[in-house]
Amino acid sequence: MLRVRDLNRALDFYTNFLGLREVRRHDLGDATLVFLTDASGHYHLELTHNHDGRDYALGTQFGHIALHVDDLDAVVVEVEARGWWFRRSNPKNTTRYIFVHDPDGYDIEILEAKAPASTTT
């Protein structure tokens, strides 16, 4: 569960850019909870929007959310079109990825790699 300041901005990022879809929404009056998943449906990412306008401290302890994509170059094209900051993986790495920030400043890693279920462990 991630707390977000602007639900519409967050949903634009997580659905229109990252491709997740909304599967459930709870309007609690003083807060709205939105549950997202990907094509697999195997997990939920919960966004919590508190309506009282409170601010948050991101801290340094939580790291990032990582997602896998088939075509990282296509993602980079879109990130550049949107004019967002991003950081590329070291070319020496066998795994290619970029880091971007979501609208609330969370680090989001986008990897060109098979999803965890397909890895040999």
Added chain:
Amino acid sequence: MLRVRDLNRALDFYTNFLGLREVRRHDLGDATLVFLTDASGHYHLELTHNHDGRDYALGTQFGHIALHVDDLDAVVVEVEARGWWFRRSNPKNTTRYIFVHDPDGYDIEILEAKAPASTTT
């Protein structure tokens, strides 16, 4: 990805208590990355242990990790046996859950509910 201060304490919590299993470990010299998953294998929880003893600020923005179990009462028995703090869901809620803290203070929600993949959306 979650940053942890004491890898062994964190692994005891995430594997022995929560039942996740280690699927990959990268020793980078100045840091150790451990990837965990559950029986489904559909996601990874990455624990990062930096070896320089740095401290972290938890902040207020990241919420929690949630996991589903079949038998919450059995989990409560174990939590009580370990003498840990926990908070129960409101009895009026249709979903039963508890919140505990991992060794680094992260909020962990344990729900008695079907996993996301089984929900009707």
